[in-house]
Amino acid sequence: MNIISSKDISKEFIENIFKRASEFEERTKVETRLIASEQNDIAKGKILATIFYEPSTRTRMSFESAMIRLGGNVISASDMKNISSSKKGESLKDSAKVISNYCDVIAIRHNEKGAVEEFSKGSKVPVISAGDGANEHPTQALLDFYTIEKEKGTIDGLKIVLVGDLKYGRTVHSLSKLLKHYNVELYLVSPELLKMPEEIMSELAGLKIHTTENLSEVISEVDVLYMTRVQKERFENPFDYEKCKDAYIIDNEILKSAKKEMIIMHPLPRVNEIKEEVDLDSRAKYFKQAENAVYVRMAILEEVITNDGLRITN
Ligand code: NCD
Helix, strand or coil: CCECCHHHCCHHHHHHHHHHHHHHHHHHHHCCHHHHHHHCCCCCCCEEEEEECCCCCHHHHHHHHHHHHCCCEEEEECCHHHCHHHHCCCCHHHHHHHHCCCCCEEEEEECCCCHHHHHHHHCCCCEEEEEECCCECHHHHHHHHHHHHHHHCCCCCCEEEEECCCCCCHHHHHHHHHHHHCCCEEEEECCHHHCCCHHHHHHCCCCEEEEECCHHHCHHHCCEEEECCCCHHHCCCHHHHHHHCCCCCECHHHHCCCCCCCEEECCCCCCCCECHHHHHCCCECHHHHHHHHHHHHHHHHHHHHHCCCCCCCC
């Protein structure tokens, strides 16, 4: 079982992940000895390899923390571009053939769209995408939805706004591809240059969608405000980045017009999109979202390791 695109993730899979993540969240908080030891057996004797061709803090470390909390072990190439096999020009498939002898599951991030899929073709063990270029980041989408469900009690019926870099932001792409399972109203707010790609828009057919460049037009209507970083590293023209980089900045002033129960999310890292003063607002959930990464990745690793018959696709 690989996890490469949100497109292939079924509702049944999502629901199972949420249920287990919630249990892991409770257990991690309670931390009774009995529960901890029960949990520690899930990945006993198993090895996760984290293979990162692009930098990462949260994704890699939360995957590793999740595996260790499940009682497993971790081997890591956090700077894969600079390690021997890549430097010498080994193909992704060959690297996968070799590395998959050393572990039971692989979490991999690459700077190119499609590279994770290519890698998976050579792997003997399950491969989980930790992001492929500007394309997708499916496990982030699962933890984003988990956070929404936990904070709002439901996903159906919500009004969700995605703000910022909708062109290069892989988290919003994966999130959008999961929306087919829910009945939500979607607001897309971005500069013209950073519009959601057509390919993703076609996945959203059937949803009620509002598109605008002006966040203040819609902020009072939504239940979830999902901010993104403008992905500097993906721009071909640095002037375009300069034009867009501070297009949307959330501060206490703009939040005055938002609903009292609206939640503010961001996959992090933030640059200027959310002012630090907002951290004190009870609606700010982005650090909780980063914490949830561990529980959701525990559930994903458990599912992939035990592979107990639940299919990814319907
Ligand atoms: C995101 C990513 O790498 O796509 N970060 C993350 O995984 N939490 C978002 C970003 O880098 O802007």
